Amino acid sequence: MAAKDNKQSHVESNSRRDFIKNSGLTLGGLVLGGAFGGLLNVNSKSKADSADNKSNKPQLTANPNVALMFFTQEEYNLTQAAADRIYPADDNGPGAKDLNAAIYIDHQLAGSYGINAKDYRFGPYYEGRETAGTQTKMLRKDIFLTGLKALDTYSQKHFKDKFTALDTEKQDKVLTAFSEGKVKLYGNVPSTEFFGLLRSLTIEGVYADPMYGGNKDMLGWKMRKYPGSRMNYNQEIMSEKFVTLEPQGLNSHMNH
Template identity: 55%
Template sequence: MSEKKNSFTEKRSTRRNFIKNSGLTLGGLVLGGAVTSLFVKNNNNATTTTPTEESAHGGAVTQYNHALMFFKPAEYQTTAAAVERIYPEDENGPGAKELGAAIYIDHQLAGQWGNNVKDYRLGAFYKPADNQSPQTVLLRKDLFRAGLEALDEYSKQNYDAVFTGLEPEQQDEVLTAFSEGNVTLYGDTSSAEFFSLLRTMTIEGVYADPMYGGNNEMKGWAMRKYPGTRMQYVNEIQSDEFIELKPEGLSSHMS
């Protein structure tokens, strides 16, 4: 699926067009490797920034961990501000911040996916073609942390404030500069690589199963009228009436 360039300068761009242009969703279901990372359900050493919630689906009650596993508090706040600009609240429903996308990103970076466990990393490294993923010696968690530091540094240089202290329009301008590769991170790593990772994980955090920390109360699915991870639709298929289903998560299949 080809990736079309997304512009933050289009103030009237709709959420639907953004998702369509990003090429990250198919039938309301997010595609991406980060979704498959291990979700840790309990971490006594984590710093709690949002309350732990209990959600009931089909009689099963699952306690989701909304504690930080990777980010420092300031990094979490920067990430939460950035994801909200990528997927803002509008008339269709909540934005990425309320949906817990920053918590989702935190949990993914803390696990095997953030450490590139399944990636080949011995070189030689070549400049990738346009249809290939970037080749870098940086771990995803290190790339993301470097990107967050660069967001603050660029913001201070150009607006005399860290990223979270900027007005929404200024935050959009900063993210636009990063998306266009106008900032260099470690070595010759482009800010566009960080922005691509940030955008992908934001959309995943909005639409992934709540078990992974995002898609709070399955509101992301509800906006897309996606019924969730149901095991079968026998009764619905046999019915002559249209049946609107409320979303169900993976926890509904767990005893």
Template identity: 55%
Template sequence: MSDKEKSQIEKQVSTRRTFLKNSGLTVGGLIIGGAVGSLFGRSPESDVKTEQTTHAQAANPNEALMFFYPDEYQTTMAAAERIFPKDELGPGAMELNAAIYIDHQLASQWGVNAKDYRLGPFYDPDPTQGQQIRILRKDLFRLGIKALDDYSNKKYQKKFTELEAKEQDEVLIAFEKGEANSLSGVPTSVFFKMLRNLTMEGVYSDPMYGGNKEMLGWKMRKYPGTRMSYTKEIQSDKFVQLEPNNLQSHMGH
């Protein structure tokens, strides 16, 4: 190796060391792996998320999960399907991707109660004020999903997803009535209400949020979706049946 080539290599090494030093990415001569990794688009958090996404794709290869682990996703799908089951009128919550919608909501700012006032002082609510939850929604939901399995194992010696439809209904009814053990002080009825509301939102929300696959939830209701104007249809003397539009159909216009 010539002296010129050695000089170029030493200069490159010196430049990297100077950059790391000036960037504050070294402590006691040791490079902080997460900080350096983030320079190349990688961090410890992204490693965890990559692993979670890999498991999620195994559970549902067509959708990347953002919050659930595969077993949680399977349990949520099963529970949502019992709340909005498939019948002669159309598909159920499972086919409509309601669990995907729930996953995305729990991974969003809504899941961490970002817009809620959560500082004290705290007072016991009046009966008309409902349950005042002091736990993050994502944490409550995760506790609820685990409790479904715990209750099912205790009563039937099976996981919730292994139960017959009638048995799953009995478990969900027990949660709705608050008969199962509380979730960190929160009645199971509160979790059930959240599960039911999220399921219905996943069935009928705009597909861009993850649920209502192919707008099938709207098609069952003959709902025309989001349209910029109905003026032309209103002026018609005859009833006009419209195919539903979603929010993405307006993008680029």
């Protein structure tokens, strides 16, 4: 009886799979992928994997930590361009763009930091002085997105092109205007709020542990000769000579 049930279950499973495949099941006008795609193509994938295993072609593995979690591609490109002017490449090493600082910013805004989870967010609200710090009801993620839109609007108005299409000199002029509070964002938020976020997050993205998305290949640390996230320096501090250490990230400790 159990064998019969298993056989019937297998037949029903194949029937459902064929129905989904043949009916072209869609969600929002797009053919379902992901888990459904794996379900529908399990047999063909196994054959393909077997063929790949027999070949000597190198297998490329993507870094999942570089995937966008918050920005659209256009917002990411704009953030990348702006961050690269905050921390440009020079003779000392790469800039924010090559160090994946924009990925770090994306991940931070996608998490609790972006929604001010640890901040006191209840009223009453008063119009504070400039020396009182941030005095807006807007969340960091909303301030940042509003600032990105304003960058393009300001660039179009003053230089007849979007920010990413401007040369570096004009990009610097746009960012200078934002840093000096000469632009008003949506909700009457001063542009200094956005610029402050952009600047601090860019620097964090250059020097934070690579497990947070930025500081690609620990190059930010290498420029500073910083040894990274090591558990201790007991052996090194006993040496009479200066000890040069290769940077080490948090992931290296987790892998051991």
